[in-house]
Amino acid sequence: MTRYLITSALPYINGIKHLGNLVGSMLPADVYARYLRQRGEEVLYICATDEHGTPAELAAAAAGLPVAEYCRQQHELQAKIYEGFELSFDHFGRSSSPENRELTQHFGRTLTAADLIEERVIKQVYSPADGRFLPDRYVVGTCPYCGYDAARGDQCENCTRLLDPVQLIDPRSAVSGSRDLEVRDSKHLYFRQSRLAPRIREWIESRAGWPTLTTSIALKWLNEGLEDRGITRDLEWGVPVEREGYEGKVYYVWFDAPIEYIGATKEWADQAPGRDWRSWWEDSHYTQFMAKDNVPFHSIMFPAMIMGTGESWKLADFIKGFNWLTYYGGKFSTSRGYGIFMDAALEILPPDYWRYFLIANAPESDDSSFSWELFATQVNKDLADTLGNFVNRVLTFSRKRFGDTVPEGNPAGEPERKLAEELTKILADYEAALEGKHFRRAAQHLKAAWSAGNSYLELKAPWMEIKENPEAAALTLRTGMNLIHLFGLISEPLIPATARTMQSLWDLEESDPGYGARWAEPERIAQLDWIPAGRGFRVPEVLFRKLTDDDVATWRERFGAPENA
RNA sequence: GGGGCGGUAGCUCAGCAGGUCAGAGCAGGGGACUCAUAAUCCCUGGGUCGCGGGUUCGAACCCCGCCCGCCCUACCA
16 A cells, blocks of 8 residues: 655745745645545644744844744744644644754764765854854845845845945944954854756656646756765854864754654654654655745755665655745735734634635745635635535424434435436546646546535425425425435535544444444445435534625724725 | 746636537526525526647647746745
């Protein structure tokens, strides 16, 4: 049996993530993981916070906390929110874990032994006032080209020209504002990934069926020529470099972050006896999910690191890259407080509303734009009207006419056979979409299934049948209830909470086909008999409330939105 | 500057390897029905497939040039 290893790009420790982060990596990975588990596959879905680097240190300082404590708090905060969105990680780890430290140092040693790491002395800006070396973008000053007075040391945001910090006029620290800056020599380790370029290219070019986005970004880097890359920094917070003369230096965050995929797997294994973490990295089908900014790390650098070790670490079998979700066409921005962050989203509505909308609009082929208007329309039409109303109309009508148990009525006839046939076809398309990791398409097929339920009801019109032939109406309603259960099963990857409700409406007995069912098999769809006649059922509260114009206006106000949009 | 992705009906998007490829959903229009969250179901889509050339018997899909949007350019992660 195939085992599926799934990872989503590690969210950075610094702050609550926004909906763009969610839809670009964690949510689709979760949908995929849930689907495979429901099909009975063995799945390990791993994620973690990415905790090292300058931004974490500065954020901790700003919060007045030791960086380790800051990260611990932020990790807990993020974990709670992801739980709120029902992200079904098998383990949500931390790149600062002892497991990752050990593995990162192992990678460092192994690559050194393979002669793929060399020492170079580079010049870096040092700020005595801050007591630290400053990454290029933490040095600000006046752009020598356009005169913009807040240009960063790596690039001027105003004229977009690439810069070197020493070019800046009147340079100062972005951290403290100090103008007392000096350029010091600092020796660092470089990963000689250029030597692995041919092997990376061969690997990339042998990948069939990967998203264009993924391969084009990877090939772009290769075509421009891979440069060796520094993998250490002068920081305190990180994985220490075990090497003579490297006291006070740590591995650079992009080096230890991808290793945390492995580290978190080991963390998972260390939490309970009998878990074999190593085999997941030798023998499995491995899929990575990430937004496009992370593609170079996953398609070039991490594979290079793995190849460089000469050890049997699993390379990704599939890299699913996503474009950006924008907010009314603009970038979600933490610093400007623009857009929707995950904690605020959960304050407004339960997770399923977001999960469905985001998957149905996942930025797979291009950036896609969030707007409250589109969100409300789609939630109302698909979730409230098509699915929620279906559940409600079937159950309330049946209860009114036949009481609190599932009515028996006639045996299934031609309409039921045709319905099953259509659903079987839709389900096959849906499964193919999920297996192919085409999320928008999957949402469309799921909606088509819901809609088929409504079409069936219109065709049978039990409100007419009841007048002449109650047994016919009973069959229709019993079939409708089985459709509810079917929808509960197949909707679970996208809307798990609502799906659980739909599956738990019935007083099933252990011998019933629906008892413990995890997915809809074709032979079962042909019968539509998960829920037998005579079982008790309950009518749930409305599954999805309709979003009103007032809601939209309130949210536009609260989150900010362009006047004319 | 270099590079990547995208530019298809009012909106959001499908169109994988050139010949039912001019499509879906939503919105809009018409009809049916009343069980239901004024929900549902059926019917209704003529848009220069960004622009201009070219290759081909035939191109939205291949090539060249141009325009527009977004993104990347490796010391943010």
